[in-house]
Amino acid sequence: MTTVLTGKIAWVLLVIGWYVIRYPFERRAKRRRVEKSARGRAETIRMLISLCGLGIVPGIVVATGFPSAASYVPSPIQTGLGLLALVFALVLFRLTHKALGKMWSVSLDIREKHELVTKGIYRHVRHPMYTAFWTMALAQALLLPNLVAGLAGLIGFGTLYFLRVGPEEAMMEETFGDEYRTYRARTARLIPGIY
Template sequence: MSAALLGKILWVLMVAGWYVIRYPFERRAKRGRVEKTARGKAETARMLISLTGLGILPGIFVATGFPRFATYAPSPLQTALGLVLMVAALVLFRLTHKALGKMWSVSLDIREKHELVTRGIYERVRHPMYTAFWTMALAQALLLPNLVAGLAGIVGFGTLYFLRVGPEEAMMEERFGEAYRDYSRRTARLVPGVY
């Protein structure tokens, strides 16, 4: 099996793993009551851009090979590194969902009786789910040997992240006040000791 085909198969498994992890939390979240939301046209646009980069464009490439002009032959080392990042992303993704439990939301929502989660993986990092998505986007860039489809995840998710993290932190600070400011001072946004 070629490294290119293996990379495509692994990307499909990564997307399937993402869905399997998220599905039960999404079902549970639909039953919970939302007290306050910052959803709207801007949030919908950010989510669509991220979906395009992490799902639609790479999915088209995996299914059809389009755009062929941007395809190259990957090395087995590149695919192996993509696999390592894929596993790391899915593990982080699972840990974030487990730690958030009932507080999880796909968007900028404050739930009824919302609690500030600072345990588990959230003990040292404020946004480990974003860390998981960044890792997933990097895995995609290594697994899919196409400059457009591979890098689309970094661009798509990067757009969502940089346009959303500020409003999300402002919403949390408004809700939790000094407790959130204190939490922010002692934690990193994405990677402990780095950022």
């Protein structure tokens, strides 16, 4: 099996793993009433940009090879690093969903009887879900040896992240006040001890 085929298969498994982890939480979330939401046109656009970068564009590249001019032959080391990033991303993604439990939401929502989650992976990082997605975007760039597919994930998710993290933190501060400010002061945003 070539490194290109290995990377494509791994990327497909990453997408399947993402869906398998998320699906039960999405079903449960629909049963809980939303008290406050920051959804709207801007959030929909951010989500679509991220979906294009992490799903649609790489899906087209995997299925068709288009645009072939942006493709290159990866080294086994690159593909191996992509596999490690894939495993780390899915483990972190699962830990994040497990810690959030009933508080999980696909968007900027405050649920009925919402509690600030500071346990599990959230003891160390305020936004481990975003860390998982950044790692997925990195895995995609390493696994799919195509400059368009690689950059699409980083740009697509990066757009969502940089336009959403500020409003999300403002919403949490408005909802939880000093409890959130104290939590924010003692945790990193994405990487423990760094950022």
